[in-house]
Amino acid sequence: MLNMNMMMIAGSNRTNASSTCLLRYIEGLLKNRKISVTLVDLREQPLPFFSPDEQELHPNVQRVLEAASNADGLILATPEYHGSVSGLLKNALDYMNAGHVAGKAVLSVSSAGGPVGVSSLTHLQTIVRNLHGVNCPEWISIGYGSNAFDPDGAPLDEGMRSRIQNAVEQFVELTGMLAAKAAAAN
Numbered sequence: 001m002l003n004m005n006m007m008m009i010a011g012s013n014r015t016n017a018s019s020t021c022l023l024r025y026i027e028g029l030l031k032n033r034k035i036s037v038t039l040v041d042l043r044e045q046p047l048p049f050f051s052p053d054e055q056e057l058h059p060n061v062q063r064v065l066e067a068a069s070n071a072d073g074l075i076l077a078t079p080e081y082h083g084s085v086s087g088l089l090k091n092a093l094d095y096m097n098a099g100h101v102a103g104k105a106v107l108s109v110s111s112a113g114g115p116v117g118v119s120s121l122t123h124l125q126t127i128v129r130n131l132h133g134v135n136c137p138e139w140i141s142i143g144y145g146s147n148a149f150d151p152d153g154a155p156l157d158e159g160m161r162s163r164i165q166n167a168v169e170q171f172v173e174l175t176g177m178l179a180a181k182a183a184a185a186n
């Protein structure tokens, strides 16, 4: 199997955000499989508002784009905001083009205040499609926000842990297939 390299983008601007907590949990699952992971937390590494006029890229933007370019697969995390993606994550994605995402597997995950937040996930899948990425057939939505995790950062619900495990396995398998295809083409 190829040595895989994943990039994760945490799209909440909240301290102890549940969507970021979910990413950290997934990061642990990937690292258990000896997969290398770069996590960009947009709260800790804020990006200026994207402007097509701006020629010079902020160092944080350069880091995000470099990590995306080097990644075999991406995981995007957002809070459910008014049935959509956070502005923070959308802004980061506006910096990207197909060169960063095309042909790569992308897993979308969300955290909602209500029981489920799939509207943001649907919107993320549309954005990924427009960047020519390959949406993972599974996605992850955790409900009831920060009540969903134990103090060690693991989801409290056993069914949720199992769904996350399954989605991550499918994402890793898809990433491996697409990365092997890309390697063979080069």
Ligand SMILES: Cc1cc2nc3c(=O)[nH]c(=O)nc-3n(C[C@H](O)[C@H](O)[C@H](O)COP(=O)(O)O)c2cc1C
Residues within 6 Å of the ligand: 012, 013, 014, 016, 017, 018, 019, 020, 078, 079, 080, 081, 082, 083, 084, 111, 112, 113, 114, 115, 116, 117, 144, 145, 146
């Ligand atoms: C501006 C705003 C809009 C929100 N819209 C929704 C919504 O449409 N549906 C929902 O279930 N929760 C909504 N929520 C609640 C958040 O999705 C919830 O608090 C989530 O857990 C936040 O994720 P985070 O902890 O990763 O920041 C909203 C919260 C804010 C601040």
